[in-house]
Amino acid sequence: MIRYILGESIERCDESIVRSLKEALADVIACTIAGCQTEVARIVKTFAVQQWARGKSSLFLSTHALQAAGATFVNATMANALDLDDGHRLVKGHPGAVVFPAVLAAAEERETTGKAFLTALLIAYEVAIRAGMLAHQLRPEYHCTGSWGAIGAAAGVGRILGLSVEQLRHALGIAEYHATYSPMMRCIDHPSMLKDGIAWGSMTGISSAYLAQQGFTGIPSLFGTKEAAELVEEMGMLYRIQQLYFKPHACCRWAQPAVEGAKYLAERHRLSHREIGKIVIRTFRESARLSKKAPANTEEAQYNLYFPVAAYLVFGEVGPRQVLRELANEEILSLMSRMETQIDCQLDAAFPEKALSQVELCTYDGRRYLSPVMQAKGDYDFPLTGEEKKAKFFRLTEPFLGRAGSEELFERIQQVDQLANIRQLTAAIARNLSD
């Protein structure tokens, strides 16, 4: 594992891997920008600016710059604030939002090249995803992203800092031990700003690498266990960043197959939401455990099964507008009151490798339509097209950067490996802003 962290370089990777990495980077940057308008972003920024020292690591869409750990906490909060950020099925969580802010903050602090940043980001993704797979295998409870994601963040930041073999070992162990405790299912039952523990985990990960640099010692990492051997072996050969999913809808991934089922039926049969008398969602147990109540805040809207399905049927999209400003929409709430859920044992058995649902719509005039078993769109075996991903980028960034600013940022992401200083990337986000 340490050999991989020290030896990896985007220069030795296939072009397709660098392409995947840039797609992930564009997606997480767009999500972070869009996430700045949430209440949780405001709260966390106030806290962070008070606690952490001024530094060289930027907060997105802000004139403040903090020491690396503080900036990481803020940006990671925003990256996942709309639940629109990337994920990986086998870790049941979000690698991008937890590793990107930490690697970026360290790269800004060190003013690394774009190439060094991109290499560290790749390392962080690869390590985080495997740490997540192992955490779920080795320990009985469901681990939130912040727990295993911290380990990936520490690995990427460790590479940026130029840690020695010994320091890297310690950094991984510190991150594993300090990362969040995560009674995750209580956060499904009671949606809160904690969500996936991403921001605290990301901050914990970067802090672990900085602590290791000073000589702080940690436990041997979980990558030394026998269960890890195969996953460590494959590193540098199999790139799991190519198995990421990208989200079209701003809500928990577990609700998205149902959104796809509703979308399929509404488009195929040209149904207006006003015709629909009843909606039955057949799904897996975790999905069924999501809230079904009228949401009181954006977190409850995102961790909801009915809200996004209804929002999609009313608006034709589930984006920042829906989960931030349409919580009390009468048509959405009315549709939600006509839904029911059935747990299907076959769909249940396919989870977590696949997240599947099936939707049945009954119209007021007695027609009944059944969707096929649907997968959430955006997975690596059912991907968004390049154009769809690009459209998502512009949909999320234009309200803040304008068309020209979004285009410039998109271009800079495509050229990130050519940048002499990673701050040329963040400068394209911060320009012309004030708090």
Added chain:
Amino acid sequence: MIRYILGESIERCDESIVRSLKEALADVIACTIAGCQTEVARIVKTFAVQQWARGKSSLFLSTHALQAAGATFVNATMANALDLDDGHRLVKGHPGAVVFPAVLAAAEERETTGKAFLTALLIAYEVAIRAGMLAHQLRPEYHCTGSWGAIGAAAGVGRILGLSVEQLRHALGIAEYHATYSPMMRCIDHPSMLKDGIAWGSMTGISSAYLAQQGFTGIPSLFGTKEAAELVEEMGMLYRIQQLYFKPHACCRWAQPAVEGAKYLAERHRLSHREIGKIVIRTFRESARLSKKAPANTEEAQYNLYFPVAAYLVFGEVGPRQVLRELANEEILSLMSRMETQIDCQLDAAFPEKALSQVELCTYDGRRYLSPVMQAKGDYDFPLTGEEKKAKFFRLTEPFLGRAGSEELFERIQQVDQLANIRQLTAAIARNLSD
């Protein structure tokens, strides 16, 4: 639980509880002062001064003052750095080191009275101990102090900040979710500076209260579970701070009954360590899992079964000097090489309620002595006397504050509830120091 946090006051407590609280305060202050000379303290201070902003919360024996979270991280590191700090058997960990630095940092930031500080400290202890008992009951893994301790820290700090009922609820839930992940037994097998996760957990706890104050939301706390009912019910009636143990020796509690056994035999039979040919330690499983190797650093010396027993036999004490400067002492290492361990199923069954061991010494000339089954000295049912506790305070503080400074500090601790501003307490620690 929230009612208890909001309603508690040292003014309504029996005098014996206030006395217990002041004893605990004196002990943890002395441990924090003595802990400043460790390598981990230097490392953490460098990291903290870099990352967190300057503020009003002091770092012990330093001219620096940081924002509350940063100061907490440093002081909590020092509080447990020598493993001399208080503990509670039923949580298998250290309430004082995890709650005191957080409550103090918040009190300094707010310049509270000594009375308000003392009340918040009492709350933090009572909540932390019950959170620890619950954590071990509700979840299968062994939880390090940082995990449940963060919840107590959040409660005490929440009281200092004057959080509302709702904000307090969130603070407890944030702390529970963000606190450390803690594969604790890997830290027993491989001693490192992570130890009990105390410093990160303490910092997490105070940050949770400050986040809640800004409006950050959390999960419902574990105190809402049915398993918690009895523990919540007893609050304000049973004071578990009166069940604390205080440590005479600077090492893991699990090794201390064996030190007591060796001490008993050496004193009773006036044995010099040079006469001892063999030592057999009968103990419980966890104790037997402690390292038995020659320590490479202070953490390995503290999380060791043989080192403290040998150090006691050679020096008549296991204090800062032994675990910091006598790691390569030939006589200690020679004694360690003549030890062996047996797991005893009766002693094992008594754990964790009691930590018991029995020692057998054989001299080179063929005498054989067997100690009674020994309990670690300092527990509430086998306490250090008031004089012994006071002697420990002076032994730990005098090298740094001198006799007069130690006496002044000890007096100020006895009068802490009379202080108009808690900084009058920390001023007595910081005086005449430079970094």
